Amino acid sequence: MISDQGIIYRVKHKRNCMAGMDVLIVGGGGREHALAIGLSQSESVSTVHASPGNAGTSMVGLNHGISSTDIDGLVSLAVDLDVALVVVGPESPLVEGLADRLRAKEIPCFGPHSEGAKLEGSKLHAKRVMKSLGIPTGDFIVVYDEGDVQSSLDSFKPPWVVKRDVLAGGKGVTVTSKREDAEEALCEAVESDGFALLEQHLSGEEASVLVVMDESGYVLLPASQDHKRVDDGDRGPNTGGMGAYAPAPVATPAVMRRVTEEIVEPMHHHLGNGDTPYRGCLYVGLMIDRDGSPSVVEFNVRLGDPEAQVTIPLIASDLGLTLLAAAEGSLARAEVEFHDLNAATVVLASEGYPGTPATDRPVSGWDACIEEGQVRAFTHLAGAVIGEDGNLHSSGGRVLSATGIAPTLGEAVESSYQIIGSIELEGSHYRSDIGFRALSR
Numbered sequence: 386m387i388s389d390q391g392i393i394y395r396v397k398h399k400r401n402c403m404a405g406m407d408v409l410i411v412g413g414g415g416r417e418h419a420l421a422i423g424l425s426q427s428e429s430v431s432t433v434h435a436s437p438g439n440a441g442t443s444m445v446g447l448n449h450g451i452s453s454t455d456i457d458g459l460v461s462l463a464v465d466l467d468v469a470l471v472v473v474g475p476e477s478p479l480v481e482g483l484a485d486r487l488r489a490k491e492i493p494c495f496g497p498h499s500e501g502a503k504l505e506g507s508k509l510h511a512k513r514v515m516k517s518l519g520i521p522t523g524d525f526i527v528v529y530d531e532g533d534v535q536s537s538l539d540s541f542k543p544p545w546v547v548k549r550d551v552l553a554g555g556k557g558v559t560v561t562s563k564r565e566d567a568e569e570a571l572c573e574a575v576e577s578d579g580f581a582l583l584e585q586h587l588s589g590e591e592a593s594v595l596v597v598m599d600e601s602g603y604v605l606l607p608a609s610q611d612h613k614r615v616d617d618g619d620r621g622p623n624t625g626g627m628g629a630y631a632p633a634p635v636a637t638p639a640v641m642r643r644v645t646e647e648i649v650e651p652m653h654h655h656l657g658n659g660d661t662p663y664r665g666c667l668y669v670g671l672m673i674d675r676d677g678s679p680s681v682v683e684f685n686v687r688l689g690d691p692e693a694q695v696t697i698p699l700i701a702s703d704l705g706l707t708l709l710a711a712a713e714g715s716l717a718r719a720e721v722e723f724h725d726l727n728a729a730t731v732v733l734a735s736e737g738y739p740g741t742p743a744t745d746r747p748v749s750g751w752d753a754c755i756e757e758g759q760v761r762a763f764t765h766l767a768g769a770v771i772g773e774d775g776n777l778h779s780s781g782g783r784v785l786s787a788t789g790i791a792p793t794l795g796e797a798v799e800s801s802y803q804i805i806g807s808i809e810l811e812g813s814h815y816r817s818d819i820g821f822r823a824l825s826r
């Protein structure tokens with residue numbers, strides 16, 4: 386039964402508890418709301434701060450007005466608040482050196498230093514690291530000159546994968562079987578950035594493995610699967626992610642063993658041995674072929690969004706202690722346990738997304754929740770703010786996601802859709818097939 390008697394996460398809110406630590410979350414999407422809920426439910430945490438946060442984080446903590454790109458402002462905020470831990474959601478402040486600046490002030494930060502963040506900031510750097518360590522990944526060519534475009538395209542079979550070497554929020558990648566489109570993407574990237582990557586197309590099924598890591602050890606969170614295209618059946622343009630579920634059955638125990646041995650172990654050795662060790666999340670974006678062989682599509686240096694919304698609720702142990710341990714370099718001593726449950730999340734997007742989204746429209750029904758035995762469902766808010774009228778309004782492309790947690794994936798998906806069906810936002814859209822690959826296995 387759907388209830389509107391308040392939201393599950395609000396019940397757990399303990400803003401006034403004095404026993405634990407104060408934590409600052411940087412960012413303002415659904416991932417940061419999932420972090421805020423998980424941290425507010427941690428015994429180790431007393432107050433959750435978020436900057437800039439969103440309507441969801443304001444319900445479990447305190448929002449601050451500093452943007453996630455204002456590095457000076459965020460460092461000052463962390464110092465003023467005297468927080469014991471900063472957890473960085475998005476990649477851009479990490480690439481810009483936020484973690485380095487915080488550690489210089491002896492503030493533990495969950496998120497790597499700028500050198501580590503180059504794994505996401507530069508696709509070419511990531512490819513070179515993978516090749517030097519023998520990590521399975523597609524072949525690639527660097528195209529520096531428009532005169533080399535045709536011969537480079539001849540080197541790979543279609544579909545062609547063209548990547549710009551910049552942070553582009555998922556929009557710097559073109560995958561196309563039309564030669565003229567690949568040519569145009571390569572020429573544009575060469576013109577604007579000086580070079581482009583042309584990569585071998587990998588086939589199979591995608592999965593995301595989020596690895597919490599420091600120099601002392603690592604912990605693999607349950608593998609998840611994102612749905613990056615806007616329309617059902619993985620059609621239409623790419624988005625930041627239209628939904629996800631975990632655990633993803635494509636990542637069988639045998640696949641996870643290979644991921645650990647062939648990818649995570651060498652990366653941990655590489656990242657743990659530098660002058661400044663990597664402390665945070667290594668997001669391993671995988672393609673798993675029909676034989677169960679994993680290859681790396683990309684590394685990111687943060688939790689995924691919407692992958693965080695389906696993996697954080699599966700962590701049974703104290704999230705605050707786990708993230709603090711990684712930030713301090715003592716993860717090997719932390720005990721991290723997981724619920725034997727499934728999670729699914731369905732993103733509700735604004736009209737126009739992933740193009741220009743229509744914003745400032747009222748959202749109703751978002752506070753519905755389900756709590757029936759082991760089945761729970763509720764919303765993670767993202768591009769949503771509380772307006773002057775006291776009601777929720779859309780403010781971005783991905784407005785919220787409905788997350789279900791249940792003993793089976795089918796129940797998790799069903800409860801997410803029950804919640805999403807009770808929400809009204811003019812012109813909004815969502816995918817109706819989240820979890821289809823796993824559910825049809």
Ligand code: GLY
Nearest residue numbers: 611626689690691
């Ligand atoms: N969901 C894809 C990402 O977070 O990069």
